[in-house]
Amino acid sequence: MKPHKPLCHWVCFFWLCCGFARVFAQVQREDEDGGGWRSSADPTLDDGGRCNIPVLDNISYKDFMERFAFSGPVILRGLTDNTKFRRLCSKKNLLREYGDRTVRLSTANTHSYRKVDVSFREYVENFLRPQAHDALGNDTLYFFGDNNQTEWQHLFSEYSPPPFTLPHTTRATSFGVAGAGTGVPFHWHGPGFSEVIYGRKRWFLFPPDKQPHFHPNMSSLSWVTHSYSSLTLEEAPLECTIRPGEVLYFPDRWWHATLNLDTSVFISTFLG
Numbered sequence: 001m002k003p004h005k006p007l008c009h010w011v012c013f014f015w016l017c018c019g020f021a022r023v024f025a026q027v028q029r030e031d032e033d034g035g036g037w038r039s040s041a042d043p044t045l046d047d048g049g050r051c052n053i054p055v056l057d058n059i060s061y062k063d064f065m066e067r068f069a070f071s072g073p074v075i076l077r078g079l080t081d082n083t084k085f086r087r088l089c090s091k092k093n094l095l096r097e098y099g100d101r102t103v104r105l106s107t108a109n110t111h112s113y114r115k116v117d118v119s120f121r122e123y124v125e126n127f128l129r130p131q132a133h134d135a136l137g138n139d140t141l142y143f144f145g146d147n148n149q150t151e152w153q154h155l156f157s158e159y160s161p162p163p164f165t166l167p168h169t170t171r172a173t174s175f176g177v178a179g180a181g182t183g184v185p186f187h188w189h190g191p192g193f194s195e196v197i198y199g200r201k202r203w204f205l206f207p208p209d210k211q212p213h214f215h216p217n218m219s220s221l222s223w224v225t226h227s228y229s230s231l232t233l234e235e236a237p238l239e240c241t242i243r244p245g246e247v248l249y250f251p252d253r254w255w256h257a258t259l260n261l262d263t264s265v266f267i268s269t270f271l272g
């Protein structure tokens with residue numbers, strides 16, 4: 001009998017188990033940490049908890065139509081459960097499934113959308129970084145919208161959009177991933193919903209008849225750092241930060257700008 005042999009088996013078995021447990025714990029941690037997308041938060045981006053948009057749980061369609069659909073933004077909770085979709089949007093999973101696909105990036109300014117095609121992997125590795133405070137919107141490339149609905153169909157089919165629609169409209173989905181400090185400067189279009197899957201997104205809105213002052217090539221970040229702080233009380237926007245599980249509704253033609261506080265994964269449902 002040589003006792004060291006079975007001992008080695010046990011040691012190796014124990015060692016392997018530890019390895020598996022570590023990998024499992026890492027996957028779990030990644031999920032809790034924001035799907036592996038988390039970047040170091042920039043405290044200057046924070047909203048200090050300001051929120052003057054109603055945040056409502058489990059609102060009925062009737063309530064939504066009467067109080068918000070045609071009159072003002074609202075943040076809705078409890079509309080849908082996108083836990084599974086969220087898991088599919090982890091960094092590891094999206095890179096595995098879509099890393100080699102071509103995505104179309106747009107400049108983050110108000111009018112002139114320059115478009116650039118790169119692989120999703122290249123976007124994540126080379127473009128997805130915290131935005132510099134002095135970068136211009138027209139020089140910043142952003143992945144949002146212009147999604148190839150055929151290639152991304154498998155993922156998008158797992159998304160439960162907000163169940164509310166408006167009469168005579170159809171839904172169109174736009175998906176994006178963007179770095180901390182990026183965002184789209186003020187613009188307007190038809191009504192829709194925006195949901196954050198990972199990260200946090202700060203929103204600024206003005207009614208259609210109250211156009212904010214902004215330079216069309218200025219980044220959202222630079223508007224927040226330079227213009228926002230000098231607004232008077234009457235000039236102040238409606239604003240709030242949305243987090244995973246929350247959906248912001250914006251009515252037709254409302255001016256809006258966004259600022260991603262973290263690296264964020266997000267999806268919008270436009271009612272066209």
Ligand SMILES: *[C@@H]1O[C@H](CO)[C@@H](O)[C@H](O)[C@H]1NC(C)=O
Binds near residue numbers: 057058078
């Ligand atoms: C909203 O609905 C969910 C699911 O039906 C329920 O678990 C939750 O308690 C509700 N929240 C409120 C504030 O009513």
Ligand SMILES: *[C@@H]1O[C@H](CO)[C@@H](O)[C@H](O)[C@H]1NC(C)=O
Binds near residue numbers: 136138139217
């Ligand atoms: C971006 O906009 C600024 C100011 O409007 C302009 O000076 C600059 O040339 C633009 N950059 C590009 C790449 O077009």
Ligand SMILES: *[C@@H]1O[C@H](CO)[C@@H](O)[C@H](O)[C@H]1NC(C)=O
Binds near residue numbers: 112138216217
């Ligand atoms: C914004 O940038 C675009 C190109 O990036 C340029 O053509 C345009 O003139 C700039 N607009 C202003 C108002 O400077």
Ligand SMILES: *[C@@H]1O[C@H](CO)[C@@H](O)[C@H](O)[C@H]1NC(C)=O
Binds near residue numbers: 148149150151
């Ligand atoms: C979308 O992807 C499919 C499959 O890869 C491709 O055949 C098609 O040309 C793409 N459509 C656009 C608009 O790029």
